[in-house]
Structures are given as structure tokens and as C-alpha cells.
Amino acid sequence: MTELSRKSYDRGHQPTWCTGCGDYGVLRAVQEALAALAIPPHLVAAVSGIGCSGRISGYLNAYTFHSAHGRALPVAEGIKRHNPELTVLALGGDGDGFAIGLGHTLHAARRNQDITYITMTNYLYGLTKGQLSPVSPQGFKARGTPHPSSHAGLNQALLLLATGAGFVAQASSGRLLELIELIRQGIAYPGFAYINVFSPCVTFNQVHTYAWANENLHTATHDSTDLTAAMVRVNESQGLLTGVLYRKQ
């Protein structure tokens, strides 16, 4: 068998994403993590939702399913339940997983199938040209919405911690090595694993940029086996932490 490398998981199509999009980093990191774990591509099923991030499944060389908006997780769970031998990934954006698909996100986490769920968070809807997302912070002004957001932004990691998910991590698309390692750990984790990636939209979001991520995201230093500590820190930091936030022992 030939050695598996990142290329083994590359379908060879040029992504439609804008130059500099954070999703390139996520695609690369998923491919590197799968290679590091030496999982043959035909034993990988990747399901994505809708939006710019939803295109990611088409670029992965694996069994890939580009589902409907917000529905990546139930499709992924059905695949995993029928064939537990497969490594199953679900991928989508912050709108996909926390607006239209929020119910599925919370319930998939509590049903705890061995799935790795990766969200690419850019704080807005990119494909529809810049509307508010459910994680857009209060006061955030999006191009497609006339007034700054009057709604509180969701704290994704805190929600996932509350579901009882056994592995919750966050990373920045701009820090590739850390991202690869977290995705590797998430896939290797025997249960539902959630990895939220801060993945800048270079076209519509002038606030949550790579520079913003470098300045505002801090490495988690709490005991990641302590759920209470994780919830306190994720709450205090408004979710702006990277690393493994919680890992059930």
C-alpha cells in the first residue's frame, strides 16, 4: 500500500473559495490529520452542510456527501450508525451548525456517536454576501444587514460543553499545526468530538480577521479534564480560547 499523505485526500479540484479564505486551512488540516492517522480514504465519509464551508466535502478525496443546510450531522450520524468502521466527519459553518442546524448539533452531541464535527466560524453568512450569523457578537455590523446586531452572539463551545460532548476544542485556521493536531485528536477520540475553527472571511468580515484571531484568541490553560473549569473559562473568555477545552477522561 502506498504511503498516505495529504495528497491522498485531495480530489484535485480547485476550491471556489476566495484567496485567503480560512477554509483552505481547514481543508488542509483535515487532510493532514487523516494522513497522520493513516486512515485510507475509502474508509472516510465526510458530510458537509451548505454555505462556502459546505463546499469542503467536494474537495476531499473520500466518500463525500454535500447535504442540505444545517443537516450534515444527522446524515453523518446515519452513516456512522450503519457502518461504524468508517471514520465520519461532519463539517459546516457557524450558521449551518448554530442557526438552522442548532437542534441537530446539540442532539447529535448528546447521542454521542463517534463522529468528528468541525465548524468553520467566520461570524457571518459569506455565500449570501454578508448577513449576521448566530455567533455574530452584539453590535457587529454585517454588510447585508442594515443595523448592527442587537442580539447576543452564541458561545458555541459553551453550548457544546453543556450537551455532555466528550471532546471540545477550538483552533484558528491561521495556526495550521495546532489545528492539524486538534483535528487528529478529535478524530481519534472515541465519541462525539467538536472542533470549532475560527476561519476568517476575508471578503465580508473586516473585524474577525487573522490579525484579530492572533490578538484575541488565547491558549486555554485550565485543566481540560475538568468540565466545570472548562465551562467557567469558556464563559469568562466569551469563547475566545483555543486548544482542547474539554476532554472527558
Next chain:
Amino acid sequence: MHYCIKLSGTQGDGVDTVGEILALALHAAGYWVYAYRNFSSRIRGGYSSHEIVIADSPVRAKKQHPDVLVCIGEDGWSRDAQTVSDSSLVLADTSLHLAASAQCFSLPFTDTARAASQVQHKWIVALGAVGALLGLAESELEVPVAAALAHKGEGIIAGNLRALKAGYALAPHLVLPLPPPSQGTRLEARRLVSGGQAVAEAALACGCDFTAGYPISPATGVFEHLARHLPVGRAVQTEDEIAAVDMAIGASYAGATALVATSGPGLSLMIEGIGLAFATKTPLVIVNGQRSGPSTGMPTKHEQSDLALALAGGHGDVSAPVFCPSSVEEIYTDLPSAFHAAELYRTPVIFLTDLGLMLARASMHPVTIDATPIRNAKEGRVIPGISGKMFHVSGNQLGSTGLPTEMPAQRQAQFSARLKMIPSELLSSFTYIEGGEELLVIAIGSTRGAVEAAVANFPGRVSAVFPRVLKPFPTKALAALLTRHKKYLILDANATGQLLQIFRSHFACHERFVSRFRYDGEPFMPAEVAKYIAEVLAND
């Protein structure tokens, strides 16, 4: 012989359990039985009744008037007093204080239960009285009573058997003995099953190995039955019907033979997933038990008003086949066809039933299912895990490279090819009951029971047809049939003529269609259908 025993009372008081026991006992005694439950959308209280029709040949419809009405409590009497005819016999609990007459007997069901065991067993006392009335041996009821209550322990069973005995002793002067069932009937291997049970059993026989669902009347029983028989983790109760259909899509994509069962409100939510399954060429069977709508409507009442939704099937040109069985037997014969079509044409298939079909139990001859064609159709379907065959599926229009395309020519070519995967007509698309050429009665689903009983009153004059496939609509096959008849009477168990509209959209002879509607939550009755037939024939 054609008797109807109606047990009418208050929900949660035992009327439904006793109805089930009586139906089972009469079925076991060799009669053909049809048992229709009418219950309220609440846990306790409110009207609940169980109508048991007994005949010496297959029977699939209620009767307008019960031959025997058994009532305990105001909920039952206030609703069903009006269903009594001059020839009906009424057995009423003394608490109702009905004036005794040649037809009406006031019997102390409640007091007898209190004396024999406990007041909660009053319907068992009534069961005993009915058993004596019909000439059933005590043992014929003792066995199903003990079986139905087996999970409640010896003490409860003993108390109920005392109540049953006391019921038998209650009215020795009342006798309405049933003629014995014909010897041939008694010896036949027959089963008493509901449509919901038939769906679940047929699904398992077809090789169904995955389901996901959300509780909803009248489909909950299908999920519960499958959950009892599938391995843990293969029947998943989800957060909503959207997740249910999508999870089944995922499982099917991975190689499962998947089915979801729901009812109108759930079908509304599943429509998105049906579109996804159609676009991604994922086989899936969606069973819909129609009930009163729109919105929550009357959730425990019968209706056939999801035809338009099922046929439209979603935004865009979703062309998912729609099967429409009209008997428990056709559930066993046509669910395999639905699974087969799903695999063969790589498509979601809607299996459209109704509340009457799903919940009523009927005596039937067992139908054997051969799952070989389904397995053969699955052969060659590439599923995840096979080396070197990786591919991409998408709700987006894919082009020749396997990635989303918006190129006009590619879209048109690819989508035409998708639509052509489903043939323009399927086999066994209707059931025809040949009777005569003056009138053709057209109905679907459980309405068939009333129609078959009604057309028997017009020998040589009236035929009936029950479409089994509504999409692709069997235009050619039905056209040949329609030309043989002068007029068509369409029975729509909905308010807007959804079945009529389908026929009108396929056949130009609009003046030959006459339609009747019913949407009060009750199914069409044989006498009612016979009246409509007589009206149409008289106007000719």
C-alpha cells in the same frame, strides 16, 4: 352475517384494551374481524370507542349503526346515542340511568366490578356480558384476557378473571348468538393485524435494517415495532422529523435498507429531506399515515388530505414515486415494491397510507414476502468503504466532473438523466373490482373497505378501482379502464377534492366525474357510499 359490536366509553377506562381482547377472541373463534379504534388526543378522559365488525367473509369497514352498543359513562353515551338504530341492542351501565326497553338493558357493570374485584375492571365485566350475549365460551375470553394482562401480574389477572365471570352471569336472559363460523374459515391460517403492524412486519421482511423517527399518531406504532426488532442503535428517536429523514438518508447512503414512518405534520418537515434524497439518488421509503389536518388538525382522526403534498414532494421537480396501498394485504405486497423501486431507481419513495388503515385491525390471510428482488436491486450500489470507488454526492446540481455546476447545458442534461431514471408508469398500479359498466367508484386507502361493501349492493352495474401508485400516475393503464365505464364517482376523504384534482389533471372528460367528500374525522361508511352510488345511478 355482518354484526357490529361497539364499545363506547371514556378514554383510559379500559374500553380500548377490552375492544382489543374482544376482537382477538372473535378472530380466534374463526370470524373475519374488523376493529376500528376511535380515541381522543389526550391520555385520559374524553371519548373513546372500539367498533368490532364480525363477518363470515373479509370485512374492512365500519357499520353506520351498531348491532350492539355497550356504554359505560357519559362520554360514550352522549356521543353514540345517535348511532343507535331501531334494531340496535344497547347494554348500558346502570350509572347512565337509561329507561329499560326491549332494546335497552341497564346492567350494573360498575357495581358488579366493585363487588367481584375492583371498579377499574368494569369493562371486563362488560366483556363477560358481551361474551355471554354472543355465545362465546368463557374460555374463549379468559385466554386473551390473561394474555393481555400478563405483564400486570397474577393478582391483577385473577381479579379480572373474577370480573369476567361475574359479567357472564350478569345477563343470562340476553342472547344474540352468532352463527358459528364456517368450518373452512375456522381452519384457515389467518392473522389479525393493523396496517401499522403490517408496515413494520413487511419492512423487516424486506430487509429494512434502519429507521429513525419522532412520535406521531398514527405512525408511532411502526417505529415502536421496528425498535423492538432492530438491533440497538438502528432505530433512533430523533429531535424532529428533519433529523429522522436525514439520518435515514445517511444510513441508506452507507448501504442500509432504510424506512421512516410519520404522519402529515412530520411529512411536512421531511419534505426537505425527500428533496435531498431525490437529488442525491439515495433510496429511502417514507411511510405517511394521513390524518386530519392542516397543522395539528384532529391528530387522532382519519383523513386523506396529504395527496397534494406527497405528489408535489418538495420544492423543485422532485419526482419521488408515491405508492398508495388500500388494504393490509396490499401493505405486505406493495411495501416490497416500494423498497424495490427505491433501490432500482435510486430514489425516495412515499408510501401513503391513512389513519384508518394504520390503526384498524383486520383479519387477513398471511402474505409471504420475497426480498430477493430488493437485494438484487441493491447489488452494485457503491457504498462507503469500498476501495477505489470514492464519489461525491450533493444536493447541488452536479456536473460531469462530479462537482456542483451552474452551466446551463450540463444542468439540463444531468437533471433530465436523473428524471429518466424513474419510468413513466410502474406495474401493478391499481386494484380493480369488476362489477359493471354504469359506474366506476374511485377511492384510495382504507376507503376501499366501504366501497367494496357498497358496490356489492349493485351487482352487474358498478365497478371500483383503487390506485396503488399515484406517482408516476398510471395514466395509460387507467385510461383504458375509464373508457369502459360511463361515469366515475370519486370519494375524497378531504375537503378540497385532492383525488378528484389528480384525476381531472390526467383525464379530459371532467363532466363524467362526480365526487363526494368527507372530512369530519370519520371514514366513509358502506351505507353512505351505497347512497351516493344510488344517487349517481338515479341521475343517469
